[in-house]
Structures are given as structure tokens and as C-alpha cells.
Amino acid sequence: MIDVGRICVKTAGREAGKFCIVVEVLEEGFVTVTGPLAVTHVKRRRCNIDHLEPTPEVIKIKKGASDDEIIGIYKHEGIFKKLGSEPPSEKELEAAREKERKRASEKKKPKPKPAEQPPEEKKPEHRAEKKEKHEKKPEHKEKAPKKKPEHKEKAPKKKPEKHASKKKPEKAPKKKAKKPKHK
Amino acid sequence: MMPRPAQRSRSFRKKPVNTPGGRQTIHYLKKGPCIARCAVCKRPLHGVPSGLPSEMRKLKKTSKRPDRPYGGNMCSACSRETVKSKNIARWEND
Numbered sequence A: 001m002i003d004v005g006r007i008c009v010k011t012a013g014r015e016a017g018k019f020c021i022v023v024e025v026l027e028e029g030f031v032t033v034t035g036p037l038a039v040t041h042v043k044r045r046r047c048n049i050d051h052l053e054p055t056p057e058v059i060k061i062k063k064g065a066s067d068d069e070i071i072g073i074y075k076h077e078g079i080f081k082k083l084g085s086e087p088p089s090e091k092e093l094e095a096a097r098e099k100e101r102k103r104a105s106e107k108k109k110p111k112p113k114p115a116e117q118p119p120e121e122k123k124p125e126h127r128a129e130k131k132e133k134h135e136k137k138p139e140h141k142e143k144a145p146k147k148k149p150e151h152k153e154k155a156p157k158k159k160p161e162k163h164a165s166k167k168k169p170e171k172a173p174k175k176k177a178k179k180p181k182h183k
Numbered sequence B: 001m002m003p004r005p006a007q008r009s010r011s012f013r014k015k016p017v018n019t020p021g022g023r024q025t026i027h028y029l030k031k032g033p034c035i036a037r038c039a040v041c042k043r044p045l046h047g048v049p050s051g052l053p054s055e056m057r058k059l060k061k062t063s064k065r066p067d068r069p070y071g072g073n074m075c076s077a078c079s080r081e082t083v084k085s086k087n088i089a090r091w092e093n094d
């Protein structure tokens, strides 16, 4: 029933209720489908046959035909009237082409990067963060007894002392200056 | 603790809360609306939160209903069947 050239209705997802045409039959239970985008706002995409509802309309097209070819055939055979839509204007056609170009370029570039690196890197990062968090909590608890982690405490202690030493002389003269005024 | 006179009403939701001091108190909350249900089969809808209007206003539109025809009104199975029946009716008339 669902072969190349069959016009179908999508029944699932955000494109539900929209017409599309089968362009290619993939592995068992899956086909490639397109609106075309400029005509019915259905992207060219892989689709499960269970999510398609066939209509009695069939058109002769090549396997894997492009959107422009399909639109040309639609015009010849007067399919737009049957689908209840009008032939797309040039602006709509160009917009659809640009969208597909963007999708094509995006698909090529980012896919290899996340596939290779992040799965290996991200997991250790998360673990490291969690470990740090766990480590930080015990540090706070240990500061109260003040004796167990000697090396770790010395480094942070020095820094606040410097800051304190800088601040204290500044405050001190002010107080001295104020006191005489009150007197 | 006695409740305030205004809180002696069953129109409040009562939520027991354990305080840090180990005491158990009751917080009086406003009741929210019911769960959203399918208009056809009356089953609860997935992906449609129910809360006070002030809480719903803080959500994005995309997080309030599925992005699908009849989304937030019918469940996926019922919307699929309506699409199918509409498709059949359309081609019968022609």
C-alpha cells in the first residue's frame, strides 16, 4: 500500500494531519517522506509506516526525487487542488531551500564531534564535579575540629590573613580619626 | 497550633511539614485545578501540567502542552484516530 509516489497523511507528531509523499522505502517498516516543505510544511525525513495513513492518490516519481521535481509534477497533474493547498510562491520555495541547506550543513558538522568526544569526556567531568562537592562538604565539617587536614588548611588560611592585614590598617585610622571628632 | 479562623475551611489543601526543630506543623495551601483529561476518552493527559494560574504563567508554552494538533486537548491515540477518520471522510466525498 505504501510505496514510492503514494501520498499519505501523517498521524503522529507535530506534523500530524498534514499531507506528504513517500520518496523512498528504507528498511522494513520505514520510509523517507517529504511534504515538500514549501507545500505542506512536512520536512524530508525518515518516518515509521505506522505513523502514516495512505490516501488513494499515487504519483509517478523517481526513487529519491528532489522537492523541486515533486513540485513540478504536482503542478502538471493538478495535485494542489486535491490537497486543498495552492502552489507555493517563489519566496516560500527559497525559504524552504534555505532551511534544507541549513539542516544539511548542521547534520554534517556537529554530529562527528559529539559522537567522538563528549561521551568519553562528559561522564568523568560530572563524576569529578560530584566528587569535589562531596569533598567540600567534609572540609567544612573538618574545619571545626581544625586539626585533621593540615596541608589543605594552611594554604587557604594564609590568603585571608593577607586580606585581613590589608583591611585592618585602613579601618584603624578611620576609627582614630572619628574618635577625636566625638570627643 | 490552632489554625487562623480564615484557614478553618476545607477549601485549603493541608500539607504536613516537619520543621527543623522536629515539630510537625500544617501548611495551608490553595487547592489547584484538576488534572487535564482527554476530551474523548477522559484519560489523564501526559505532558500537561496542572497548577495555579500564577504557577502556569511562569511556564513556557512548549512545556504546557504537546506540540501536536489537538495537543493538550486529546490524548495521542484519540488525536491519531480523528486524523485517520478525517482523512477517510475527505476522500469519500470526492
Ligand SMILES: [Zn+2]
Pocket: B038, B039, B040, B041, B042, B043, B074, B075, B076, B077, B078, B079
Ligand atoms: Zn483519548
